[in-house]
Every structure is written in structure tokens, then in C-alpha cells.
Amino acid sequence: MESKHSQDAQHSSRTGQEQKHSPSHHHSPRQKTDLLNVLLMGVLVVGVSLWFLLGTRPTVSEIENRNLAKFPEFSWDAYLSGEYTEGIANFYNDTVPKREWFKNLTASLRRHMGVQLEDDVKFYGTLHVNTDSEPELQTTPVETEPALTTEPTHTQTGTEPVTTVPTRPAESQQITAATTVTVEENADSKEDGEISNNILIYKKRGIMLYGGSYAAGRNYASYVNAYKSDLGKDVNVYSMVIPTPCSYYMPEKYQYLIGSEQGNIENINAHLNGVEPINVYDILGQHTDELIYPRTDHHWGAIAAYYAAQEFASVANVPFRDISRFEKITKPGYVGTLYGYSGDIVLKDNPEDFVYYAPEEDYTTTYYNSDLTNQRNGRLLINLDKVKPVSWYLVYMGSDDRITHIQTQTKNGRTLCIVKDSYGNALTPYFMDSFEHIYVIDMRYFKPNAIAFMKERNVTDVLFAMNTFSATGPNAKKIEQIRTQ
Incomplete structure (x- = not known):
């Protein structure tokens, strides 16, 4: 007969085995914590x-x-x-909610990102080498390593870039060994044609890399020539193609990354027929020690626009108001569009002054929607008190997508129509003594037929004013579109 101690041991063993194989009805503290974490993460x-x-x-x-x-x-x-x-x-x-906050946060986290080419040079975008240095566009592909890209990237034109080996010294070859070389017409432009996706940061300055082509320039010239043909000999037509900072501030070591704005402008001017070129390339080159371009924005400065307007007035043979008769207004703390496109914290941490010149109040400004509806009076230079610094360039007329009519106190029978991208906005205030009427239209948004619009208003002078990215990019086609629509 088994002892009581032996029976108790056997009972204890069976009970342990039953507990081991039966499902547990209780969670340990650790299991509860894990479950809570999963639920919280799921809710988050x-x-x-x-x-x-x-x-x-x-x-x-x-x-x-x-x-x-x-x-x-x-x-x-x-x-x-x-x-x-x-x-x-x-x-x-x-359109991510709180988009601007996230973009600023990303810029701060990304302080040391980008392609660091050397101590004071950083690159954002897709590196390319422009090869359109001759009037005929080069299109021969040569195999290279995959393209080197960095954040942020932006919408491209949809054309596959052609690659080639840059014909440069060994020093430059080392930098461009893993780059995509874009040779089609301005393939690195944004949809509106005004700003490059590729931005070089040099000495606290953002520089867009220009990549236009001679073929695109010839197209632009043909579109402008068509206006002269349609408007006739009694209407003066002018072309002002405006260079950008890469012509004056690009480090010599990286000149091969851009096309020649000077060469492209000269090519355009050579193909104008009956249209008077306004050459501001040399004029601006004489003032590079002044604030002709902001460091942080893709537009030009007010003083650069003044020098260009002065050159145009001289060619057009109209009176011109001296800069001393304008009020110089300076607003500190300006960080423009190039920070938004590059996200480079150097630009954000080094704001600059935004300067513009206000003419005497001797004119009336009328605005219309882009289809000539909704007529209303307003200010030519808007109040910037409630405008965020990045948008201060909107001081000129407040927007691009409107038609502007300025009636001055000048009585000379001359009526100017400016066909422009946003660079043309800054020219407008300087012509108060030059023309009796001034109309400003943006070819990207204008809805009526441009020729009919000009004839109905007895326009005597037409000025095409835009930067090189527009003249040799997608915007050029819009010049022709508004002529024929």
C-alpha cells in the first residue's frame, strides 16, 4: 500500500501537468503591457x-x-x-496638412545633407552638365554611371535625360563621374518655366542652374516675330531676355554645369526680325556689387529691374524717372523661394534685406481677372505688413494671374503692353514718366487673344520681358498660345 506521501506527490504531479496543458485565463503584467503598447500604436x-x-x-x-x-x-x-x-x-x-511646418522641420534635420561638392558649395537636385554650347543641340547618348539625386526632387518634364561624358579636366571629371547630363531643351525647369529644379548653394547664395538651348531660343524668337508681323510697322516690339544669377555668381570651377545665358540671349537676338532687342546682360554685369539679385530668391532685385528699365526707355526713346524720385523701402528678414525649393538650412539661417522702390502716387491702377472680368481699382505696390517674408516679391501688383492697367499723368500718346513672367513685374513701377497707359499681362494666365487685346487698346509699344528660363523653356510656347487662341 502506497504511503500518503507518495499519493500526495503523484497528485501534485498530475495537477502540475494539467495546469501546464490547460489554457491560462490570466495575463502576466508583461503581456498586459505589450497588449497596451500594441493598442496605443494602433490608435496612433x-x-x-x-x-x-x-x-x-x-x-x-x-x-x-x-x-x-x-x-x-x-x-x-x-x-x-x-x-x-x-x-x-x-x-x-x-497638400499634406501642416506642409510648411514639416518642410521646415525636414530642413533642420537635413542640415548636413545634399551633395557637398566642396567646403562652401552644396547642390540640390539632379546634377547635369549642359552640353548645348553650339547652335546645334547635341543628342548623342554615352553610357555613364546612374544619376546622382538628392532631396528635394520636383516635377520634371517627363523627357528621359540623355547622358554623356563631360569633356573636362580630370579635376572636374571626378566631380561629375556619377551625374546625369541633360541636353534636351531646359529639361530641369518647373512647369511654370521660371525656376530650375537644380540649385547650387554657394557662399550663402542659392543659384539656379540654367540649361536652355539654342533651338528653344530660335522658337522664342519666331513667336515674338509673329507679334511684329501681326501688329504691323506702326507698333514697336521689343524683347528683353533677362539673365539670372548663374551668369554672374557661379563659381568658376562649376561653370560647366550650366549653359551660357549670354550665348543663348545673343542667339535669340540674332533671330529677331523687326523686333528690337533690349540687351541687359552687360548692364547688369556692371552692377554685380549691388543687390541686383537676392541670395535666397529666384527673382531679380528692384535695383536690377531699374537698370533694365532705364535701358529699355533709352531704346524706346521715352522719358525716364531717375531713381532719386522713388522712395527706397527696406524690409529685413527676407528668405525667398530658393529655401523652399532647396530646403537648405543655410539660406533659412541667413536672411537678407528685401528692397523695393515706390514711385510717386500719380497714377491709377485697375485690375482684371485673367479673362478681363471683375474690374476693380487697387494699388500697384501692395501693402506688405501682413504678407509673410517669402512672398514679399508680390509687392508688385500682388499676383501674376491678373491683368493690370496703369493710367499715368504722362501725356505722350504712348501705350505700353508688357508681356512677362514674374521678372517683368518689377519693371512696371519705373515707367510712370515713360508711357501714358501701361498694360501688364502674364502669358501663363492670359485668356483673351493677345493681338486683339493690343489693337483694341491702341498699344504702341510691346515689351516681352522674361528671364532665360522662360524664353528657352515651356513659357515660350505660351507666348504663341495667347497670340492664336
Whole structure:
């Protein structure tokens, strides 16, 4: 007969085995903690996702000075082609709630990112070497290593870049060994044609890399020539193609990364027929020690526009008001669009002065929508007190997507129409003594037929004023579009 001690041992063993194989009805403290963490993470992920999906989405980027993507309109053609779904993705990517805050945060975290070419040079975008140094566009592809890209990237033209080996000394070859060389017409331009995706940061200055072509310049010249043909011999037509900072401030070591703005301007002027060129390249080159271009913005400065306007007035043979008769206004703390596009913290941490010149109040300014509706009076130079620094260039007329009419006190029977990109905005205030009427239209937004518009208003002088990115980029086609629409 088994002892009581032996029976108790056997009972204890069976009980332990039953407990080992039976499901537990209790969680240990660690299991409860793990479960709570999973639940909290799930709630956080769902909450953030819902906020990104349903939160208030911005419509304008102030640090990039542009309108953000709009939700696409549905059509079966767009849906079947994939354009509609692509537009939805672009909308959600481009309009993230608190977009500007995230962009500033990213810039701070990315302080040491970018392609560091040397101690004081940093690059953002897709490195390319411009090869269009001759009138005929080079298109022969040569195999190289994959393209070197860095954040942030922006919309390209959709054309695949052609690659080639740069014909440079060994020192430069080392820098460009892993670069994509773009040789098609201005393939690195944004949709509006005014700003390059590729930006070099040098001595606290942002420099857009120009890559226009002679072929595109000839197209621009032909579009402008067509205005002269349509308007006739009694209307003076002028072309002012404006260089950008890369012509004057690009480090010598990296000149091969850009096309020649001077060469492209000269090529355009050589193909003008009946159109008077306004050459401001040399004029601006005489004032590079002045604030002719901001360090942090892709536009030109007010004093540069003054020198260019003075040259135009001389060629057009009209009176011109001296700079001493303008009020110089300086606003500190300016950080422009190049910080928004590059995200480089050096630009953000080194703001500059924004300077503009206000003429005497002896004119009337009338605005219209781009289709000539909604007539209203306003100020030529808007009040910047409630405008964020990145948008201070909007001091000139407040926007690009409107038609402006200025009636001055001058009585000389001359009426000027400025066809422009945003560079042309800064010219307008200087012509108060030069023309009786001034009309300003932006070829990117103008809805009426441009020739009919000019004839109906008895325009005597037409000035095409835009930077090189527009003249040899997508904007040139819009000059022809508004002539024929």
C-alpha cells in the first residue's frame, strides 16, 4: 500500500501537468503591457492616418511661392489613361496638412545633407552638365554611371535625360563621374518655366542652374516675330531676355554645369526680325556689387529691374524717372523661394534685406481677372505688413494671374503692353514718366487673344520681358498660345 506521501506527490504531479496543458485565463503584467503598447500604436497610426487624410489641406505654398496641386476633375478619358488617379496621388502628396511646418522641420534635420561638392558649395537636385554650347543641340547618348539625386526632387518634364561624358579636366571629371547630363531643351525647369529644379548653394547664395538651348531660343524668337508681323510697322516690339544669377555668381570651377545665358540671349537676338532687342546682360554685369539679385530668391532685385528699365526707355526713346524720385523701402528678414525649393538650412539661417522702390502716387491702377472680368481699382505696390517674408516679391501688383492697367499723368500718346513672367513685374513701377497707359499681362494666365487685346487698346509699344528660363523653356510656347487662341 502506497504511503500518503507518495499519493500526495503523484497528485501534485498530475495537477502540475494539467495546469501546464490547460489554457491560462490570466495575463502576466508583461503581456498586459505589450497588449497596451500594441493598442496605443494602433490608435496612433489610425489617428495620424485620419489626420493626414481628413486634416485641412493647404492650397498655397508660401515658402515655394506657388499654388499647390488641386484635386483632379473626373473624366473617363483621364481615368482610363491613369491621369486621374495620378492626379489624386499628386494632390495628396502635395497638400499634406501642416506642409510648411514639416518642410521646415525636414530642413533642420537635413542640415548636413545634399551633395557637398566642396567646403562652401552644396547642390540640390539632379546634377547635369549642359552640353548645348553650339547652335546645334547635341543628342548623342554615352553610357555613364546612374544619376546622382538628392532631396528635394520636383516635377520634371517627363523627357528621359540623355547622358554623356563631360569633356573636362580630370579635376572636374571626378566631380561629375556619377551625374546625369541633360541636353534636351531646359529639361530641369518647373512647369511654370521660371525656376530650375537644380540649385547650387554657394557662399550663402542659392543659384539656379540654367540649361536652355539654342533651338528653344530660335522658337522664342519666331513667336515674338509673329507679334511684329501681326501688329504691323506702326507698333514697336521689343524683347528683353533677362539673365539670372548663374551668369554672374557661379563659381568658376562649376561653370560647366550650366549653359551660357549670354550665348543663348545673343542667339535669340540674332533671330529677331523687326523686333528690337533690349540687351541687359552687360548692364547688369556692371552692377554685380549691388543687390541686383537676392541670395535666397529666384527673382531679380528692384535695383536690377531699374537698370533694365532705364535701358529699355533709352531704346524706346521715352522719358525716364531717375531713381532719386522713388522712395527706397527696406524690409529685413527676407528668405525667398530658393529655401523652399532647396530646403537648405543655410539660406533659412541667413536672411537678407528685401528692397523695393515706390514711385510717386500719380497714377491709377485697375485690375482684371485673367479673362478681363471683375474690374476693380487697387494699388500697384501692395501693402506688405501682413504678407509673410517669402512672398514679399508680390509687392508688385500682388499676383501674376491678373491683368493690370496703369493710367499715368504722362501725356505722350504712348501705350505700353508688357508681356512677362514674374521678372517683368518689377519693371512696371519705373515707367510712370515713360508711357501714358501701361498694360501688364502674364502669358501663363492670359485668356483673351493677345493681338486683339493690343489693337483694341491702341498699344504702341510691346515689351516681352522674361528671364532665360522662360524664353528657352515651356513659357515660350505660351507666348504663341495667347497670340492664336
